Amino acid sequence: MHLSLVIPCYNESENVQPMHDAVAAAFAGCGFDYELVFVDDGSVDDTYLRLKALHETSAQNIRVVSFSRNFGKESAIYAGLQHAAGDYVTIIDADLQQPPALALEMARFLDEHEETDCVAAFQERRHEGKGTVFLKNMFYKLINRVTEIKFVPGASDFRTMRRPMIEAVLALGEDNRFSKGIFSWVGFQTHYIPYQAAERNAGRSKWNTLKLFQYALTGIVSFTTMPLRLAAFAGVASALLALIYMIVVVVQKLVFDIAVPGYATLVGLILLLGGIQLFCLGIVGEYLAKTYVESKRRPIYVARRVLEPQQKKI
Numbered sequence: 001m002h003l004s005l006v007i008p009c010y011n012e013s014e015n016v017q018p019m020h021d022a023v024a025a026a027f028a029g030c031g032f033d034y035e036l037v038f039v040d041d042g043s044v045d046d047t048y049l050r051l052k053a054l055h056e057t058s059a060q061n062i063r064v065v066s067f068s069r070n071f072g073k074e075s076a077i078y079a080g081l082q083h084a085a086g087d088y089v090t091i092i093d094a095d096l097q098q099p100p101a102l103a104l105e106m107a108r109f110l111d112e113h114e115e116t117d118c119v120a121a122f123q124e125r126r127h128e129g130k131g132t133v134f135l136k137n138m139f140y141k142l143i144n145r146v147t148e149i150k151f152v153p154g155a156s157d158f159r160t161m162r163r164p165m166i167e168a169v170l171a172l173g174e175d176n177r178f179s180k181g182i183f184s185w186v187g188f189q190t191h192y193i194p195y196q197a198a199e200r201n202a203g204r205s206k207w208n209t210l211k212l213f214q215y216a217l218t219g220i221v222s223f224t225t226m227p228l229r230l231a232a233f234a235g236v237a238s239a240l241l242a243l244i245y246m247i248v249v250v251v252q253k254l255v256f257d258i259a260v261p262g263y264a265t266l267v268g269l270i271l272l273l274g275g276i277q278l279f280c281l282g283i284v285g286e287y288l289a290k291t292y293v294e295s296k297r298r299p300i301y302v303a304r305r306v307l308e309p310q311q312k313k314i
């Protein structure tokens, strides 16, 4: 198998058939073997039934992994990579926002450039509000500053990888998966190509601001322990300030005999230090929680059904 297309699907019943047809159209006469690996991420609509029907009737090689519940896109990608048989694997969304023709272009690029391990697409312009764009830019600035790996703004999961890179990604079996970080952590030579995301074919995006925020937090906690160090710095800094303040107060009292009014300062300081302490405790808690979840070593997903492709020559 030359290429596997991994397609995570969560409630994409309206998109499964169009996606399948779009791939068939784009790959017609491509001259190599390919398969579609649909991962049904515990959809509550009839996505699985449609995939099953496709598996039976399609002229293309179709593989289906169906989860026992919704585990999230990151888990779906992991399962797809695990089941993909291709020398190359492309991760592509089910909603037709990412053109299948570009996946073919990526595979051709890898064919022609032996030294490149991965071709990743990044969005040049996005149909997003100013607030979201600002927050995303802030996130990239922050995470690039505090981690040793490089995050490329706008780069998505839409990419084609060679087998060695796929194996490397699979070797990272962590539960808190942050693909952007994982792809850059494993390294390899990545070539970036710009693309324009289309409008979603049918259905709604599964992301909202809260989910994005949590995802960003996972990214930071998974790839840097800098916040823990910041907490320690904050502690040292506030202790130093307190020391200086105490010296000032003692000098005021003993040398200049100034009565030091205590109440307001005291309340202010207690509130400030209490706040800093709780904030630092929160940071420690965040890491502890992640460690707790990881220490359970639960599987990244649970498959309910796996449909193997009936080998077809295309």
Ligand code: UDP
Pocket (backbone or CB within 6 Å): 007, 008, 009, 010, 011, 012, 041, 070, 071, 072, 073, 076, 092, 093, 094, 095, 097, 204, 205, 206, 207
């Ligand atoms: N997806 C998934 N599991 C989830 C959420 C999303 O497999 O829990 C899939 C979804 O079906 C789609 C892809 O991930 O194929 C991208 O999702 P979406 O279009 O909602 O994200 P956006 O394009 O808005 O970033």
Ligand code: MG
Pocket (backbone or CB within 6 Å): 093, 095, 097, 200, 205
């Ligand atoms: Mg989408």
